Every structure is written in structure tokens, then in C-alpha cells.
Amino acid sequence: MKRLRWYDFIFINLFWFGMNVRNTAVGSFFMPYLVALYAPPDWKNSALSAMSTAGLVIAMIVQPLAGLFSDRSTSRFGRRRPYIMIGTLLDLVFLVAIGLSWNYWSLLVAILLIQFSANISHGPLQGLIPDLVPEDQRGRASAIKALFELVPIALVGITIAKLVSVGELGWAIAVTGAFLLLAAVVTMVTVKEEPLKEKSGDSFWPPMMRVFLMLLGILAGLCIGLLGGALIGGILGLVTWLLANKQTGLIVAVAVGGTLAMAMAVVIGVWAGSTTAIGKEEARQHASFIWWIVNRLFFLAAITSLQRFAQYFFMYTFKIDVGTAAGLFGKLITVVGIGTLAAAFIGGWLADRFSKRLLVSWSGILAGVGCTVLLGTILIPNEWVIYVAGTVLGVATGVFMTANWAMGTNLVPAAKAGLFLGISNLAGAGAGIIGGSIGGPVADYLNLTTPGMGYFVVFAGYAVLFILSAVSLKFVREPKPSAALAM
Structure with a gap:
């Protein structure tokens, strides 16, 4: 495993940034905003709870499942990046579906689908640091990962939240998708994985x-x-x-x-x-x-x-x-x-x-x-x-x-x-x-x-x-x- 330079830590972890922008935007803004519009006012908290709970159950199953599939992948593009890109492309489709939803049930379907696609990329993403970073450099890599998990919280608050607050949900979704796609493309281009020669026997x-x-x-x-x-x-x-x-x-x-x-x-x-x-x-x-x-x-x-x-x-x-x-x-x-x-x-x-x-x-x-x-x-x-x-x-x-x-x-x-x-x-x-x-x-x-x-x-x-x-x-x-x- 070769030694990494400072910018390698950024490239390996960059998709954490895009992923957390998406997670914060969808979970903290798009869902509450649209549920408040679609659900009966007296039961909006329950409606939001039901939607979130159903999505989290899917996440708990799909995330480790995708990670296990990526462990065994022999793709020439590497084990993790194909799943990251496939998950991202599906995310973009389902982000559009969220924007086009017309009632609670159509929104529920879109949210469940994006939970599925989001965790296709999330599970394999967790393998990049163990795969590519030498043990004595993992502390620095993990610090950059933590940074890319925290910065999106504040970033979404000063960008996407403002668009939602003035009713520009379409633009908010577009900005979310742009951050996500940019992070995925840079990851695909800059991160170099060695293809797995044969599947694991585990x-x-x-x-x-x-x-x-x-x-x-x-x-x-x-x-x-x-x-x-x-x-x-x-x-x-x-x-x-x-x-x-x-x-x-x-x-x-x-x-x-x-x-x-x-x-x-x-x-x-x-x-x-x-x-x-x-x-x-x-x-x-x-x-x-x-x-x-x-x-x-x-x-x-x-x-x-x-x-x-x-x-x-x-x-x-x-x-x-x-x-x-x-x-x-x-x-x-x-x-x-x-x-x-x-x-x-x-x-x-x-x-x-x-x-x-x-x-x-x-x-x-x-x-x-x-x-x-x-x-x-x-x-x-x-x-x-x-x-x-x-x-x-x-x-x-x-x-x-x-x-x-x-x-x-x-x-x-x-x-x-x-x-x-x-x-x-x-x-x-x-x-x-x-x-x-x-x-x-x-x-x-x-x-x-x-x-x-x-x-x-x-x-x-x-x-x-x-x-x-x-x-x-x-x-x-x-x-x-x-x-x-x-x-």
C-alpha cells in the first residue's frame, strides 16, 4: 500500500462531503417542508415519523448489503467507486422524484427509493480508507472524513435552507444534486483502486x-x-x-x-x-x-x-x-x-x-x-x-x-x-x-x-x-x- 500525499486524503474522502449535503438537505429540509404541505396539520409530526422510520429500516438493510457486495466486486473500475457512481445517478433520479411529488404517498415512495440508492453508495464508501490508506496515515484520513461530515451541516444551513425558505424547492434540489454529482465525479476520476482479482471466499x-x-x-x-x-x-x-x-x-x-x-x-x-x-x-x-x-x-x-x-x-x-x-x-x-x-x-x-x-x-x-x-x-x-x-x-x-x-x-x-x-x-x-x-x-x-x-x-x-x-x-x-x- 503506497504512501499518500495530502491531497489524496481529500480525494478519498470527498464523497463524504457530497453525501452529507444530500443527507442533511433531504432529511432536515425537503422531508419536513413537503410533509407539512401534504399531511394533515394536526398529524404532521406522526406523518414525518412514519416516513423517516421506514426509510431508516431500508438504510439499515441496504447499507451493509451494498458494502458486502462491494467487498466481492471484481469490476475493473475497483470495488467501491462503481457503487458510489451508481448510487449517485439513482440519487439524482429520486431527488427529481421528490421535487415532482404531489401528495404524501408519492413523497413516501420517493424517500424510500432515495434511501435505497443513497445506501448503495454509503456502504461501499466506508471501505475506501481501509482499502487505500496505510495504517499509520489513517488518523489523518479519518480527520478529513470527519471534516467532510461536519462542514455540510453549516453549508446546507446557509445555502439550501435559504432556497427552501423562499419556496425555491426546485433550485434547492438542483444545488443538492450538483454538490453530490461533483463529489462523485471527482472521486471517480482522482481515486485509484486496484481491481480485485478474485472474489472473496468468505x-x-x-x-x-x-x-x-x-x-x-x-x-x-x-x-x-x-x-x-x-x-x-x-x-x-x-x-x-x-x-x-x-x-x-x-x-x-x-x-x-x-x-x-x-x-x-x-x-x-x-x-x-x-x-x-x-x-x-x-x-x-x-x-x-x-x-x-x-x-x-x-x-x-x-x-x-x-x-x-x-x-x-x-x-x-x-x-x-x-x-x-x-x-x-x-x-x-x-x-x-x-x-x-x-x-x-x-x-x-x-x-x-x-x-x-x-x-x-x-x-x-x-x-x-x-x-x-x-x-x-x-x-x-x-x-x-x-x-x-x-x-x-x-x-x-x-x-x-x-x-x-x-x-x-x-x-x-x-x-x-x-x-x-x-x-x-x-x-x-x-x-x-x-x-x-x-x-x-x-x-x-x-x-x-x-x-x-x-x-x-x-x-x-x-x-x-x-x-x-x-x-x-x-x-x-x-x-x-x-x-x-x-x-
């Missing part, structure tokens, strides 16, 4: 079975969490009904039940999925790693769900239409993106010098504070409150993403790092399923009983998830330096 099904088992575990955790939350919330609601009145009892039942359901779904889903994927004995021996995934899932479920419902929250708090809310949300994620980017660099430096466990714990608490500040716009609908909340959330997220991953690489057994970290990636996709699928219906139901109550309860619930991410670290034991995974 069995295809064991890794795919782990994917299905992890997905089933997360879904089982979701179902058990819903049942447990409904039971406990129902009991507390009944007591409140007897002590106060029916409406208050219903609010308590749904609020407590929804928050408990999310928390239980995270813990049970991760343990169920991990145990079925790696076995009970492995899970018991590496309990700290499983609790690390729980910590990661708590945080990611909260931050991704905040991002998903923020526009509708702003529509209520600022009494504005969906276009104006998209522009306001663009300002928020610009601040969050800049804060995350700055904190990620600081977090890496801190993670090498201080306890990673302590840094991850405080980032969860700080994010909980930021979420609470964002809730303050219900009482003080002022943009400066959003900027303060965005800064706090951005700093917390940047430190978390850096220190949490550094902690995880120290917890995995070196001989099985690929398997264990692969499970954590699947759990990351499950975060959106858990936080969104429960939060949307809870918000809509409570908003019907008392306007704004749903957003207050759900966003407060996400603040609780941030705090629980810190609490879950009580069960994580960092290994001694000699036992850490070699980087």
Missing part, C-alpha cells in the same frame, strides 16, 4: 444475519419499550386522573409513557440486538462496550430527533409558516455545525489528555442544558435564544462525537474490532427509529389536547435522553491503557 450470510438480528433487537426493544411505557404511564395517568382531572391524567400518561418508552427502547433494544448478534457470552464479557452503545444511542436518538422536529416546533413557537421555519432552522444548524466543528477539534485534543468517560458524560449534560434552552423559545420566541441553544448543542455534540468514539475504540476487543464497531454503526441508525417513531405521535396527540404541550413534552423528553446518556456511563469501565485497542 461466507456472505453471517454478517447479514448480524444485521437482521440487530434490527430485530432494536424493533423488539421498541415494542417492549412501548408496552412498558404505556403500562407505567397509564398507571401514573390514572392516579393523576383520580387526584386531578381526566385531561391532566391523559397528559401525564402520554408524557411519562412516551419518555419511558424511548428510554426503555434504547436499553432493551441495544442489549437484545447486541446479544443476538454476538452471543450472550460475548455480550456478558464486554458489558462495558454494550453500555457504551447505549450511551451513544441515547445521545444520537435525542440529537437526531431534535433536528427532525425542530421546524414544526418553530412553526408553533414563532407562529410562522413552514418556509420561514425552514429558514430559521437553517440558522440553527449553521450555528450547531460551526460549534460542532470547533468542538470536535478541541474534543480530540481533550480526549488524548483527560478521561474520555468524563468528557462524554459532561457532553450529555451540556446537551441536556442546550435542549432546555431551546425549549425556552416557547416562553421567549427570540432568535437569540436559538443561537445560544445552537451553540451549546453544537459544542456538546462535537465533544461527544470525538470523545465517545475514542472511548469506543478502546473498549472493543482488538481481534474483533470490525464486528463490534459494525454493531455500533447499526445502533446509530436505530437511534432515528427510536427517537422519531415515538416522539412524533406523542407530540401530535398532546398538541391536540393542549396546543404546544406536545412539543414541550417531547423536547423535554429528549433533554432527559441526553441526561440518561451521561447516567449510562456509570456502567462503563474504561480499560487500562495496555488493554486498549491499538490505533
